[in-house]
Amino acid sequence: MLLVMGNKNYSSWSLRPWLLLEHFGLAFNEVIIPLYQADSAEQIRRYSPAAKVPVLIDKDRHIWDSLAICEYVSEHYLSGRAWPADITARAHARSVSAEMHSGFATLRQLMPMNCRATGRHIVLSAALEQDIQRITAIWTDCRERYASQGPWLFGEFSIADCMFAPVVWRFATYSVSVTPICQTYMTTMQNSQCMQKWLSDAMQEKWLIAESKVGN
Ligand SMILES: N[C@@H](CCC(=O)N[C@@H](CS)C(=O)NCC(=O)O)C(=O)O
Structure with a gap:
């Protein structure tokens, strides 16, 4: 491939x-x-x-x-196997993945992913706050339901985690304050071997995109 x-x-x-x-x-x-x-x-x-x-x-x-x-x-x-085995969990995982895929335009626009950046701050508009609240509500609901099955959104790692992975970089970069349950999920994701490998590759890239340098 x-x-x-x-x-x-x-x-x-x-x-x-x-x-x-x-x-x-x-x-x-x-x-x-x-x-x-x-x-x-x-x-x-x-x-x-x-x-x-x-x-x-x-x-x-x-x-x-x-x-x-x-x-x-x-x-x-x-x-x-990249979706949960249980049909109820699978339908749920597909729903949140589709919601992420087709929505959150404000978040995408105002908080571009820039993995290398740290400690950036932006003013949160009402629309942006709404996107952040909806995403953290999704994460909280998933973690409350599936915590006993593993550390990912649906217990075991799934496509739903892939869909939200860029948001983890966005929240971390712009220092979005989240509840402990969401912070634990973000830490699991950020510290994972794969995300660290992605970050290390991103660190070595020389290209700069001015449009994605947002906040101060
Ligand atoms: N819905 C598409 C969106 C893909 C997309 O917008 N990709 C951006 C980069 S992250 C792109 O190719 N931009 C190049 C351009 O618009 O010229 C997907 O999920 O793959």
């Missing part, structure tokens, strides 16, 4: 399928296309007509969109 991604420091959508592949120890190669360059779109179009990363190439299959890639990997390589 070949995973085509944007810069690790900034590409929140790329982190999701990368984390899934890494967590489950699947073999894949990486191509990084730096975003916000004059030829970024042209380069991405070589892999996907949607001109967006991430894209997964698996033999003659080109799969684009982070959630579609996670679904494909789970189905084709993991016998569906």
Whole structure:
């Protein structure tokens, strides 16, 4: 498999399928296309007509969109193990993943992912507060229900964790204050071997995207 991604420091959508592949120890190669360059779109179009990363190439299959890639990997390589085994938990995991995938526009716009940054502060608008509260309510509900089964949102690691992983970097970077239950989840995610590997790769990147340098 070949995973085509944007810069690790900034590409929140790329982190999701990368984390899934890494967590489950699947073999894949990486191509990084730096975003916000004059030829970024042209380069991405070589892999996907949607001109967006991430894209997964698996033999003659080109799969684009982070959630579609996670679904494909789970189905084709993991016998569906990347979703919870229980149907109620699975439906719940799919719901929160879809909610993350299609929503939270304010958070995405005002708190761009910038893994390397630390201690940044921004003024939280009412709309941004609303996004943060909804995400922390999702995490709290999941952790309260599934704590006995493991440290991840649904106990065992799942696609839902991949979908929210970029938010963990955002909250950490902009020092968003969360409840202890959410902080414990964030710490689990941030300290995980895969996230530390992603951060270490992001640290080594030289590209800078001015639009993603937000806050002070
Ligand atoms: N819904 C898509 C969104 C992908 C997306 O917006 N990717 C951004 C980078 S994080 C991109 O490719 N931007 C390049 C551009 O818009 O030119 C997914 O989940 O994969």
